[in-house]
Amino acid sequence: MVSKTKLLMNVEKIRADFPILSRTVRGKPLVYLDSAATSQKPQAVIDSVSDFYSRYNANVHRAIYELGEEATRAYEGAREKIAQFIHARSPNEVAFTKSTTESINTIAYGWGIKGKLREGDEIVSTVMEHHSNHVPWFFVQDAKGVKMKWVGMSDDGALKMEDYDTMITKRTKVVTVTQCSNVLGTINPVQEIAKRAHEVGAICVVDAAQSVPHMPVDVQKIDCDFLAFSGHKMLGPTGIGVLYGKEERLQEMEPLMGGGEMIREVHLGIAKWNDVPFKFEGGTPNMAGAIGLGVAVDYLNKIGMDNVRQHEVELTEYALDALSDVKGFHGFGLKDASRRGGVISFTLGDVHPHDIASILDVEGIAIRSGHHCAQPLMERLNVPATARASFYVYNTPEEADRLAAGLRKVLDVFA
């Protein structure tokens, strides 16, 4: 068992930066254990958004005046920070979208529907994807007669890597996979998977919605072609996401949305696209969102992504230990905390996850229950739903203890 004092980060100092963490819920101090759904925001991020609106709000790129130049500098500055954060070769490889979901749809349309995929081509995905990395590919399947295959999973929650041996063939054009499961926390070997994809000339798409916020991610090391994540899950504002793509890939790809900003020339009936990444940023972007995400990246860098990761490993280990003492607790996923993110899905005897969540809510503890936008995975696990607790930089071992105590209360109610 991890001792509570072992935690390397000064979590109390971090907590002080998050105003929401001092609030109470139903009379109890809030224990927020739903960061996999959306994270809380430090004051610095909140202030950066207010500051943009209060001091230099203007449309970016086209304004020939001071305000517009300040806004453009901050917006493009955020792009640079994010590019560095994921080790992209250049800021041109980072396009702003509204979410992981938009980023993946952009790839599915641009590479799949409007792109090069043909009937007979194949897409290899997995059973543990979030709906946002399932449904866009179903669009491609339906529009282009492309065949989909899904890599399976062992009972303990690891991808069946051997499935790739048979599923990846010369027909494979896209291999898509989540780097970290939002239900099980499983961290998948995306570098290995990208390599397999490239061996047959397929591209590799990585859903990094649960990885970029929680661990160091290096797109050059992974060598993926595309990677997608959301700002709101990494201390950033809502409504901002990132589409990373290798510059050549972005250049080859058709844009999803047409409009202002993304064009170079428009005549009646004809348009020419702007350079990457602007080609993918049709319409006025979420400028405050991008700038706030840049500040979130600063904040995470200050802590250090290695420390973030380490903190979550320790906390997950501690929590798994504390929870395993609760009667009827059944946790899903790998036992080894070093192979998973800070996400614990579980059931408790035959108490329905909805009831668990409601009772914990009364205790001030916010967890999630349901299918977590991963119904195919629920079918694979053969459960209608699970309860899920997820951690971030501001969570403490004491909160894991309160969760365990809360679950005991659930058992009391249903005794």
Place this chain on the structure above:
Amino acid sequence: MVSKTKLLMNVEKIRADFPILSRTVRGKPLVYLDSAATSQKPQAVIDSVSDFYSRYNANVHRAIYELGEEATRAYEGAREKIAQFIHARSPNEVAFTKSTTESINTIAYGWGIKGKLREGDEIVSTVMEHHSNHVPWFFVQDAKGVKMKWVGMSDDGALKMEDYDTMITKRTKVVTVTQCSNVLGTINPVQEIAKRAHEVGAICVVDAAQSVPHMPVDVQKIDCDFLAFSGHKMLGPTGIGVLYGKEERLQEMEPLMGGGEMIREVHLGIAKWNDVPFKFEGGTPNMAGAIGLGVAVDYLNKIGMDNVRQHEVELTEYALDALSDVKGFHGFGLKDASRRGGVISFTLGDVHPHDIASILDVEGIAIRSGHHCAQPLMERLNVPATARASFYVYNTPEEADRLAAGLRKVLDVFA
């Protein structure tokens, strides 16, 4: 000439609500005349965003805990306010997007590319559209072999309504038009155009990016099938837009993006959509953006949209008058301010619009120069670019005077 004191609104009181308006630019007090690009934000909107992040930030719809319920209530409350603001029949007719651009792309894909349009069908647009209402339709044209036609414009900037007589035929399936030109300010008779569309069974799409922020808009009276606008142009946050659609139309239409929130059921290879409007809200939405837009609507309602409109008519009249005294000033668009929005595009002798904008910038005056994302209109006007000043609730006649004085300085420099 309108006397300065005639203005009915207490603009000074309004200005005090906008923190950015007290800043200086290059040592001069800011005169912000670029609201057609993006508007400034009142403190109440800025605070509502901070407040969301500081007090009740949580993912909407699926959270079984207090925070999530508060967030959902506020998010859905914003939807109700917006529905009322545009006189929709029900909040189900309002879907949140990231921008006008996304809203129009959603229609073009959902109705056009994934929808019912076939080779031989026709789309009737106009020469005065913004790129965001041009390019998405070019996608449909290219993907489906649909033919596009563009209604022309008289030299003074009015749509040639008689073009509709010949262009709308039995082949017409979509008629799309901007309610207010972002370059000329021309207000188009969208109600009449919708009627013409419906006579042949076509749908009518209205780009309301420049109308909803500035005048009362009643979607039931217009009787359009779809209508699109952006939050950032109406005192709201960046990264939030609205897609209005008649409920039957939304039900018939395929979604643009697949992902979380927008589905009811997902199995491997198969997905069933959620109800409208959620079907169009794939991914975690811009919750802070939607809530902030709701507060912007409250703010506009408090002023009253009739007053907003009246203020801009008066200001435009005043400004046109003041500017017409400047040597070489050439204004585009209708002379009658009651038929146009608060947008004045102009040239000044043979001084290039870029130079005008730079010199005004040094005077603290922010205007726009360029093609305003309306290159086909520039071609129609036969100018490479124009300068553009645009007004909103916080602008004053004194600012119009400063603009006129600034233009005289431009003439001095180039004398």
Place this chain on the structure above:
Amino acid sequence: MADLKALYQEQILDHSKNPRNFHKLEPADRTALGRNPLCGDQFTVYLRMEGDRIADVAFEGQGCAISKSSASMMTQAVKGKTEDEAEHLFDRFHDLVMGKEADPDSLGKLAVFQGVSEFPIRVKCASLSWHTLKAALESKGSISME
């Protein structure tokens, strides 16, 4: 613990553990499947009608304590009622869980669901079986809520 007791009343727990009329009805005149894909809840409601009257009613399926106990008590409440009476009762039940019912006690045993109104997101749990009943009465095969 005030709200907790309000939500998980003794009777609710009892009905969730020992649901009444929890079986298939064969033959059934009308049947409907109700689902809430968000939480995986899923109930089938079976009806045997005598003219306009619900002669017998039963259900099968799985769900949370709120949805299961509500289904169980729903079957007890509507057995013997006419279609109109059942629909009227649903309206009042809906008001109850929405916190809009002025006189909860007049709803008899169903009044225990009043506490749900403090947990708006659970309203759908409490009303799933009722919606399914309605679908069965209207002979719609299945419904889906979210």
Place this chain on the structure above:
Amino acid sequence: MADLKALYQEQILDHSKNPRNFHKLEPADRTALGRNPLCGDQFTVYLRMEGDRIADVAFEGQGCAISKSSASMMTQAVKGKTEDEAEHLFDRFHDLVMGKEADPDSLGKLAVFQGVSEFPIRVKCASLSWHTLKAALESKGSISME
């Protein structure tokens, strides 16, 4: 007015009103079209080469005062230079307008464009003709900037 004077120097205004080498070159060895669709600026640069050397250079087109005067002064600056010298001069000119040139005065007349560095969005205006020159030297037919 400090910045304003810095940007719109007397010489810049003079060259924008009376551009030098402002005509077509016939025949030209190399030519390129440069455009900035944002503002509609558009210049054609014509070159007559003698071996590696720019024997003659001229331009045509339209644009703002900054882009036009820059094109005019560019033609004066590169006439007689070798390709390498011209490219090197472009690099230094670019540094100048980006505010990175340590010794502006060593650039001679071109130093008047130093003020552009205070207006980053105008950098593209000042460098459009230079990019076009480069495209012509590399025999690319046209370029587009934004």
